[in-house]
Amino acid sequence: MSQLNDLRSQQNDPSFANVWQELKWRGLVHVSTDEAELEKLLAGEPATYYCGFDPTAPSLHLGNLVQLLLMRRIQLAGHKPLGLVGGSTGLIGDPRQTAERVLNTPETVAEWVGKLQAQVQRFLSFEGDNAARMVNNLDWTAPLSAIDFLRGIGKHFRVGTMIKKDIVANRLNSDEGISYTEFSYQILQGMDYLQLFRDYNCVLQTGGSDQWGNLTSGTDLIRKVEGKHVHALGTPLITNADGSKFGKSEGNAIWLDPEMCSPYAFYQFWLNTADSDVASRLKVFTFLGRAEIEALEAAVAERPFAREGQRKLAYEVTSLVHGAEATEKVIAASAALFGNGDLSVLDEATLKAATSELPTATVDAGGLGIIDLLVAAGLSDSKSAARRTVGEGGAYVNNAKVTDPEAVIEAGQLLHGRYLLLRRGKKNLATVEVSAA
Secondary structure, three states, X not given: OOHHHHHHOOOOOOOOOOHHHHHHHOOOOOEEOOHHHHHHHHHOOOOEEEEEEOOOOOOOXXXXXXXXXXXXXXHHOOOEEEEEEOOOHHHHOOOOOOOOOOOOOHHHHHHHXXXXXXXXXXXXXXXXXXXXXXXXXXXXXXXXXHHHHHHHOHHHOOHHHHOOOHHHHHHHOOOOOOOHHHHOHHHHHHHHXXXXXXXXXXXXXXXXXXXXXXXXXXXXXXXXXXOOOOEEEEEOOOEOOOOOEOOEEOOEEOXXXXXXXXXXXXXXXXXXXXXXXXXXXHHHHOOOOHHHHHHHHHHHHHOHHHOHHHHHHHHHHHHHHHOHHHHHHHHHHHHHHOOOOOHHHOOHHHHHHHOOOXXXXXXXXXXXXXXXXXXXXXXXXXXXXXXXXXXXXXXXXXXXXXOOOOOEOOHHHOEOOOEEEEEXXXXXXXXXXXXXX
C-alpha cells in the first residue's frame, strides 16, 4: 500500500464537532489569527489554504511532517490545499536563529524542488472536488524586476515592523547580524500569500509558530493591498517532555527520504519515544481517534513495560511516511535480529539498516570457522573463550545455533552472498561481511 493509500484510509475523528476543535485537541494550534473566524471558516464551504516548504535540503524532515499531516487533516475536512515548494525563497533561505545560511546554487535548488514536490504530493489527494495543487513561487518571482518588486511590494513593508520580528531581532542583536538577503525573506513570503490569494482565493496559511512573523507578513500585505482579512495558523514547535529539541539525533534531523534515514532507523526513532511523550506524539503524528489514543495513553501509564503506545506510534507514522509494506519489513527485521524471524527473507537494504549500529568485522572467504568468526567480530576475547561459548550452546549464526567448535560456515549460508549475523547468548550481536577476495 502506498503512502497516499495509507492516508486515504484515514479520516478526521467524528467525535469532534468540527476540524478546528480536533486541531485544538491534538495540540496543533499555538498561535493564530481570529480563532472564532477560523473555526467558522473551517466548518463552512471549501476554502483554499497553503503551506510552504523551502528546498534548503534534499528532503523534508519531521518538523515538516507536522505541516504535511495538518494539511491532510484540513483537506479531509473538505478544504483545498496548495502545496508550495519555494523555488525562489529556497534560493534565499529563511533566517536561522544562529547564523547566515550558505546559499545553494540555482541548479541544486531546482533539483531539491523536484524532490520536495514529490514528497509533498504523497501526503495530499489530487483528485475530487477539493483536489490539491502544487505551486512554485519561482513562477511569479522570476519575471518580476527589482523596480517592480520594490514599488509594488516593498513599499507596503515598514522597516520598524520588520526588525521587531523575533528571529530578525535575535539576529540583529547577535554577533553574526543579518544580511539584507535574509532580511528580505519575509517580504518574499508575504508576496507568496498575496499571489495565492489573487490566483486561488487562498485565505489561510499554516506553518510552525517560529514562522509567525513570516506568516503575518502575508496577512498584513493582503490587508494593505487588497483590503481583505485572511488567516494564519502557527503550530507549536514540537519538543520532548524534557524540553529538548524533537526530531534530532546526535545533531542530525530525522529525514523523510529513505535514502537519508532508512525506514528501520525511522521506525526505531518512534519506538524509542519516552513514555511521557507518547500521547502527544499520537495526537500530532497519527490519525488515530481520541478514544484509541486515550486507551493507549492509559496502557502506557499502567503497563509501561509493554510499550504498546510506542509500538502503535512507530507503526502508524512509519506506515504514513514509508508505506505499510516497508513497515512490516522493518518489524520483521527487528524480530529476526533476536531469533524470532527468518533473516533470509529480509531484503539487503533492510538487513543493512537493521544491523547498521552493530559491531562489524570484515573477513575473507577463507576465514569462516565459527571460532575465528566469534573472535573477529569481537564477541569473544580469545579462541578459548569462543570455544566455551560454542560448548555452552551460546553461539548462533543467522539465528541458527552452532554446537560444533570445528564448524565452518558455507558460502550458501551467507545472507545476500556476503553477510553473517553472529549472536552470543541472547543479546550480544555483531555482523560479519565476507570479502570477495
